[in-house]
Amino acid sequence: MAPTQREDANKMPVCPIDYGRYGHPDMVRLFQEEYRHSLWLRIEATVAEVQAELGLIPSDAAEDIVETARPEVVTLERTMEIEARTRHDVAALFEAIAERCRGPGARWVHFGLTSNDVKDTALALQLRAAFDVLIPQVESLMDTLAERAEETVNLVAVGRSHGQHAVPITYGLRFAVWLDEIRRHRLRLLAARERATVGKIAGATGSHAALGPRGLELQERVLTELGLNALVATTQIVQRDRHAEAVLALANLAATLDKIATDLRSLQRTEIAEAFEPFARGKQVGSSAMPHKRNPVTCEKICGIARLIRSLAAPALENVISWEERDISHSSTERFVIPQAFILTDYIVREMNRVVAGLTIDESAVKRNLELSNGSILSEFIVTQLTLAGMDRPVAHSILQEVSQEAAEQGRHLLDVASTHPRLSGVIDTIRLDLERYYESIREVSREIVRRAVDQYRVDIWHQDTDEEVE
Numbered sequence: 001m002a003p004t005q006r007e008d009a010n011k012m013p014v015c016p017i018d019y020g021r022y023g024h025p026d027m028v029r030l031f032q033e034e035y036r037h038s039l040w041l042r043i044e045a046t047v048a049e050v051q052a053e054l055g056l057i058p059s060d061a062a063e064d065i066v067e068t069a070r071p072e073v074v075t076l077e078r079t080m081e082i083e084a085r086t087r088h089d090v091a092a093l094f095e096a097i098a099e100r101c102r103g104p105g106a107r108w109v110h111f112g113l114t115s116n117d118v119k120d121t122a123l124a125l126q127l128r129a130a131f132d133v134l135i136p137q138v139e140s141l142m143d144t145l146a147e148r149a150e151e152t153v154n155l156v157a158v159g160r161s162h163g164q165h166a167v168p169i170t171y172g173l174r175f176a177v178w179l180d181e182i183r184r185h186r187l188r189l190l191a192a193r194e195r196a197t198v199g200k201i202a203g204a205t206g207s208h209a210a211l212g213p214r215g216l217e218l219q220e221r222v223l224t225e226l227g228l229n230a231l232v233a234t235t236q237i238v239q240r241d242r243h244a245e246a247v248l249a250l251a252n253l254a255a256t257l258d259k260i261a262t263d264l265r266s267l268q269r270t271e272i273a274e275a276f277e278p279f280a281r282g283k284q285v286g287s288s289a290m291p292h293k294r295n296p297v298t299c300e301k302i303c304g305i306a307r308l309i310r311s312l313a314a315p316a317l318e319n320v321i322s323w324e325e326r327d328i329s330h331s332s333t334e335r336f337v338i339p340q341a342f343i344l345t346d347y348i349v350r351e352m353n354r355v356v357a358g359l360t361i362d363e364s365a366v367k368r369n370l371e372l373s374n375g376s377i378l379s380e381f382i383v384t385q386l387t388l389a390g391m392d393r394p395v396a397h398s399i400l401q402e403v404s405q406e407a408a409e410q411g412r413h414l415l416d417v418a419s420t421h422p423r424l425s426g427v428i429d430t431i432r433l434d435l436e437r438y439y440e441s442i443r444e445v446s447r448e449i450v451r452r453a454v455d456q457y458r459v460d461i462w463h464q465d466t467d468e469e470v471e
Helices: 005-011 025-031 033-053 059-068 076-086 089-100 115-151 171-196 214-226 241-267 297-311 313-318 329-357 363-371 376-388 393-410 414-419 428-433 435-470
Strands: 156-161 164-170
Touching: 025 033, 025 115, 025 329, 033 059, 033 076, 033 089, 033 115, 033 214, 059 089, 076 089, 089 115, 115 171, 115 214, 115 241, 115 329, 115 435, 156 363, 156 435, 164 171, 164 376, 164 435, 171 241, 171 435, 241 297, 241 313, 241 329, 297 313, 297 329, 313 329, 376 393, 376 414, 376 435, 393 414, 414 428
Parallel strands: none
Antiparallel strands: 156 164
16 A cells, blocks of 8 residues: 555655654654644544534533544544545544444534634744744843843944944844834734634534524533634634734844844854854764865854745735635645644744854954054044034034045044044044043933833833732
């Protein structure tokens, strides 16, 4: 007998997630067939229990279904065998349950349900579990960013815009910007979790036609028992705007991780060499050809995987569209989109946390780069001082543009060239005396911004913890 496609896949995995290159086991297991199968059985059992409580099916039938609908009794392997014949996964499930029932359960299994009552409700449980794995990892990354921001709050470095040297910043400010951005992503994830973790027990087309008004009570009680949020209105499927929101929140987070990784890759260039991702000296190899290389491979990996995550946003949005009350054009897509989006996002969050925690900052290189432009980064400061001294700002800007170009061409310090300019020589000495105060003002502002970013992050976490205690 020829092996099935599913058996072949188990023997020869082709996806990097499957053979363990990417993905953390805590997240991966939530989207494995065994876990999904256990959730489908749990839902069938929970529905039967509540139906018996409502008098919709006999109590002994419910007891039989509950006793039978367990993974060690109704195995995944047997269900797949039946599916190979029925070509319908949920039909295979309830047939597998029915054949193992010892009492009247076989008659009542899946009573009043449709496939997506099971599948969408199970997906909601998977999403809830996935968010519960991911969000603590995001919070851990925020902890690390906050620590690095406070640690480097006074480390003045050259800022860059358009890839060129600009006015100074601090490393603390850089980390604070990243922290606040990740903080916003955490809020988006929490909101998406709230809206995506909904199930349905509404029957075909969502009209509760099979059970009538008792169906609404059944749905509410089953979802409460499963810890899921209640729906207001639905069709035969849970509306896919909810799932699209979840995937878009992940794609947005991945974009920020890509941005941070890109910045860190740039800072590891030989010409800049200010910061370096962790490198296992004596063990890790940078290049098979060039022994001196210490490549930013983790940051590059984050950037690459983030591209894939963002590409999943488009099919997630396409899945919002469905013919009338239901079709299954979304189903095959989601088997790829949702597991990959969660597994890969969780993975690069963990990798980014490792990079930031182990990031080495070469303060001597930071100082060297700060002085590399021969004072050209002070041009804005000089314009400001000239304006405060009485010169019209447009005039000051025009003069400093001319002076900056001359200093660059001659390879001289900006202040030295400015001090010989007839319009500037009277004030340059005063400006030179104020330079340390200029840098200290940058540190002062950095300390305040870092304080605000860290405080806001801690307030958000405190509110979430308080809300959970109230619940």
